[in-house]
Amino acid sequence: MENNNKTELTEWVRLYTKDLYAWAYRNTSDKELSEDLVQETFLAAAESMSGFKRDSQPKTWLTGILKNKIAEHYRKSIRQNITTTLPSDEIASFFSSDGRWGKSAMPHAWQSETGNLTDLPAFNKIFDDCIEHLPAMMNACIRLKFLDEKKGKKICQELGITTTNYWQIIHRAKLQLRDCLEKYWFVPRQ
Amino acid sequence: MKMMQKLMLPCKAATGLMEKKHSGELSLLEKIQLHFHTKMCEACRRYEEQSKLIERWFKSREKAPVSPELEQPSEELEERILQRLDTQH
Structure with a gap:
């Protein structure tokens, strides 16, 4: 150099x-x-x-x-x-066999202030922990999605994940994230 | 009646379509199905709102404060990088 x-x-x-x-x-x-x-x-x-x-x-x-x-x-x-x-179906735990919300998985109203939560380090810590607790595959896909949506999808396609599977992975990741935030942030504060 | 059955999605499929919707990939039928479902299902309306919040939080992470000890790299990181740059060349 x-x-x-x-x-x-x-x-x-x-x-x-x-x-x-x-x-x-x-x-x-x-x-x-x-x-x-x-x-x-x-x-x-x-x-x-x-x-x-x-x-x-x-x-x-x-x-x-x-x-x-x-x-x-x-x-x-x-x-x-x-x-x-990919083959396992973690999503099943959120829904009953006919596709309705399972009893314990149904979204509750989030009572506390939801506007500027990302200004709070304590909230960001929980958000971080919830992302990190996702299974590796979901973690990687959702990180990529928010790093660069187009690139994320392209990388998944190159790795042989079909568009349908990609959406399913993001869907599952979102379900788990939502559930985790509700359990560890919103419910304890009500 | 058949028409109704075709339009009425279960919650699992409806929440799945919401993800697809974000990138505008829904077919006309899917759009109608999702619209119809969220009109009638309170839990899924709530899910959609919360899902949008999660998207927003994810996107605002670039500015989000984390705890000070994680915000900062190790003190020796700069030195380590400079050393590596030296040995590489």
Whole structure:
């Protein structure tokens, strides 16, 4: 690497590591993984400094690389879990055999203030925990969906998940998330 | 009567269609079925509202505060990255 590039990259490490880490953490809820992904981002940036267009912000460019690294992580996770999670039907526990809501799964009204909950670190902690408790396959698909909807779907298609299955996975993930939030955030507060 | 049966979805299918709806992939029949179902089913109306909230919370996570010790990387992360950059080249 040329010396100029090296100086510049060192400066970027000093300037942007914290922000990139925080961004990675919000998209993965995993401290160690976030640190690894930020490190990989800078290593990849060092390899492709010549591809950086001077008219764009370095932070935007680096965030783009990081986003790809996160997507790649969840792609691997889906590939590893693809056979173990798809055939089972966790969804059954939410509905009776005729497809109506099961007694214990029927959504209750959420009484407490729902507007600005994401301003509360305590709520974000529970939200994080609920996402992390999803089975690996659902976790990866829903993370990808919110990282980049189009890319998420494309990755799933490339891995052989049909569109119908993709929606089913997101549906199940949503059902579990909703249930988890109700149990651990809303009900205890009523 | 047959027509009614065709229109009346079970809750499991209706909530599934809500996910498909987010990306505008519903067929006309599915749109009608979902509309019909949510009109009549309070639990699914509630589910749809809560599902939208979850979407919104997910999207606002970029700005959401997390606990301070998780917000920050380890102190030595910057040094570690700089060392790796050095050994790589």
